[in-house]
Amino acid sequence: MSWSTIKRSPKRRSNKTIEASVQKENSIPHQLVEELQNDQLGENLDKTLESLKNLLGKNVDYFCRQFQMYGKFRAAIVYFSSIVDTDVINNEIMKPFMYVPIHTELEKLTKQNVVEFIINEAMFHNDTTIESDLAKIISALLGGEAIILIDGVGSGIQFTVKKIEKRSITQPETEQVILGPREGYIESLQTNVSLLRNRLKTADFRVETMEIGRISKSTTAICYLEGIATTELVEEVKNRLGKIDIDAILDAGYIEQFIEDNHMSPFPQIQSTERPDKTVGNILEGRVAILVDGSPFALIVPVVFNQFYQTLEDYSSRFLMGSFVRLARMVALVFSLIFPSLYVSFISFNPELLPTEFAVAVAGGRAGVPFPAVIEVLVMEVAMEILREATVRLPKQVGGALSIVGVLVIGQAAVEAGIASPITVVVIAMTTIGSFATPAYDAAFALRMLRFPIVIMAVFFGLYGVVIGVIFIVNHMLSLKSFGVPYMSPVTPGNFQGLKDVVIRSPFWWMPKRPAMFHPQNSDRLGKVKEVTKAPKNTLDPVKVGNEKWEEERPSGVSKRDNSDSSNDNFN
Numbered sequence: 001m002s003w004s005t006i007k008r009s010p011k012r013r014s015n016k017t018i019e020a021s022v023q024k025e026n027s028i029p030h031q032l033v034e035e036l037q038n039d040q041l042g043e044n045l046d047k048t049l050e051s052l053k054n055l056l057g058k059n060v061d062y063f064c065r066q067f068q069m070y071g072k073f074r075a076a077i078v079y080f081s082s083i084v085d086t087d088v089i090n091n092e093i094m095k096p097f098m099y100v101p102i103h104t105e106l107e108k109l110t111k112q113n114v115v116e117f118i119i120n121e122a123m124f125h126n127d128t129t130i131e132s133d134l135a136k137i138i139s140a141l142l143g144g145e146a147i148i149l150i151d152g153v154g155s156g157i158q159f160t161v162k163k164i165e166k167r168s169i170t171q172p173e174t175e176q177v178i179l180g181p182r183e184g185y186i187e188s189l190q191t192n193v194s195l196l197r198n199r200l201k202t203a204d205f206r207v208e209t210m211e212i213g214r215i216s217k218s219t220t221a222i223c224y225l226e227g228i229a230t231t232e233l234v235e236e237v238k239n240r241l242g243k244i245d246i247d248a249i250l251d252a253g254y255i256e257q258f259i260e261d262n263h264m265s266p267f268p269q270i271q272s273t274e275r276p277d278k279t280v281g282n283i284l285e286g287r288v289a290i291l292v293d294g295s296p297f298a299l300i301v302p303v304v305f306n307q308f309y310q311t312l313e314d315y316s317s318r319f320l321m322g323s324f325v326r327l328a329r330m331v332a333l334v335f336s337l338i339f340p341s342l343y344v345s346f347i348s349f350n351p352e353l354l355p356t357e358f359a360v361a362v363a364g365g366r367a368g369v370p371f372p373a374v375i376e377v378l379v380m381e382v383a384m385e386i387l388r389e390a391t392v393r394l395p396k397q398v399g400g401a402l403s404i405v406g407v408l409v410i411g412q413a414a415v416e417a418g419i420a421s422p423i424t425v426v427v428i429a430m431t432t433i434g435s436f437a438t439p440a441y442d443a444a445f446a447l448r449m450l451r452f453p454i455v456i457m458a459v460f461f462g463l464y465g466v467v468i469g470v471i472f473i474v475n476h477m478l479s480l481k482s483f484g485v486p487y488m489s490p491v492t493p494g495n496f497q498g499l500k501d502v503v504i505r506s507p508f509w510w511m512p513k514r515p516a517m518f519h520p521q522n523s524d525r526l527g528k529v530k531e532v533t534k535a536p537k538n539t540l541d542p543v544k545v546g547n548e549k550w551e552e553e554r555p556s557g558v559s560k561r562d563n564s565d566s567s568n569d570n571f572n
Helices: 015-022 029-035 045-056 086-098 114-122 134-142 189-199 231-242 252-259 276-284 305-309 319-348 356-365 373-393 396-416 422-436 441-461 463-479
Strands: 062-069 073-080 128-131 145-150 156-160 205-212 218-225 271-273 288-292 298-301
Touching (some): 045 073, 045 145, 062 086, 114 128, 128 134, 189 218, 189 276, 189 288, 205 231, 218 231, 218 276, 252 271, 319 373, 319 422, 319 441, 373 441, 422 441
Antiparallel strands (some): 128 156, 205 218, 218 288, 271 298
C-alpha cells in the first residue's frame, strides 16, 4: 500500500512574522485575515497553535485539544464550541483517530502520507477538505468548521460540523392568509432553501451562493429555474450583488437598498416575502429569488406594481371570490391614498360638490372646531401614525388592547375637546383601515407617506391639486423600472395575457402563458385544457338511479334503477 506525498506551496512565512501581524493594534478581524493572505501553515505544531491562540484565543468559546493520533503523531483539533456539533466531533472525527484501522500497517504511515490516508481510508465524516492557506483556515473556523493540525504536516484537515440553534418553522407573521400553506421562512438559509426545493422537485431548480460582507461573510443564495428565467436577468442579479462592499449584511433589507433601480422612490422595486409558496409562484413565472443567511425574508426580482396588492389566497380560492377580494383591496388602496385629500378639498374649496343635506350635516359637526379642515386631518393622521408605531413595538398581548382602546379614547376625546369633528374621525379611520388592507407592508407604507403631500396640494389648489398630485404619482410610477421591467406592466406597455391577472383574477385556463414582461424562455405554463366541467357519464343521475315511490315489498327503500326497464330490478 502506498500514498502520494502532499504538495505544499513553496511560499511560507515564519511564525514570528505571523505573530507580529496578529499583534498589531487597532485592527479589526477582516483586516487581520487579509494581512494573512497567501500565508501557509507551518510544520511546527506548537508555533501554529500559538499563532492561532494569539489571533483567536481571547474568545471564550475557542477550543483547542492536543492528542496522539494513532499513538504515533502529535495532533490537535481546533474549533469554536458555540457553533459546532460536539457530538459529531466526538463520534465521527475524534473516535477514528484513536484506533488504527485493521487493514492498515502502522509502520507504513508517515507524515507525508498520513493526511491522504485519513481522507481516503480512515475518516467517517463525509464533508472533509485539505487546506494549507492560513487565512482560509481562520475563515473556516469562524464559519463553523473544525480543523485537525498534525505536527510536521503543513496542511490542515477541515471538517464541516456547523450547528446553529434555530427556531422552528411557524406561520408567517406579516402575510396572513385564510386559504393556503402555513409555512414561513426562518433565519437558517439551509432550511429556507429546503422549503423551496420541497416545492420544486425538478432538476432545473438552481441555487447559487456567494458571500457578501467583509466581516459578516453572509451567505446569499440566488434561486431560479433554468430554462424559464432569462440568462440576462440571472447575470444582472449576480452583477449587482457582486458590487456590494459593506462590513456586514444583517438582513435581506440591506441588499434590497443596494440593488434597487431608483433609490429615491417611495415605491418598492423589490418584493420581500416570508412565504415559500409565494416565492415558488414567482420563480415559476420567471423571476429570481434572493435569500440571505440570517434573514427570514426572501427578495423577489423583478417586480411590477400589481404584485403588491395580490396574495396567494387569490389563487388558492375560486376565481370569483379571488377577483372580488382583489377589487376590494384596490378600492382600499385608493382610499388610503386620496380619501383625506378629497375630504380637505371638498370642505375647503369645493363644498358645492357635496349634496346639500350632507353639507349641512358636515357643517353642523364642525361647528365647534376652531381649526381648518387641513389641521384636523394632519393632527389625526400624525396621531394615527404614532399609535400604529407604538402598537407595533409593544408586546403582542398589550399591542392589541392598546390599538383598540387608543383609537376609541383618542377619537372620542378629540371630538369632545373640539379638536376634530366626527366626520374627520370617520375619514381618518377609513383611510387607516384601507392601508391595512394592502397586503405588502412596504407598498402600504409608500401610500401612507404620499398622503401628506397630496393633502398639502388639496389645501392650496382644492380638487385640482388632488388630481395634479395623483398625476405626478402615476407619472413617477410609469418612469420606474425593476431590473429593466416597466413598473406598471402589463398595463403599460400593454399585454393582453398579463391584463387577465391585474384587476381581476381570471381562471387558470384563461392564463396559459407566463407574464410576457419577464421574457421567460419557456412561456407555456398550462398544457392542453381538457373539458372537466362535465362528467362523461353521470352515474348519480336521479333518472338512472331510480325515482319511484318506495313500495311495501321493498323494505330496503330502494327503487328500480331505471323506470323504463324492469328486467334489471335486482333489489328483491
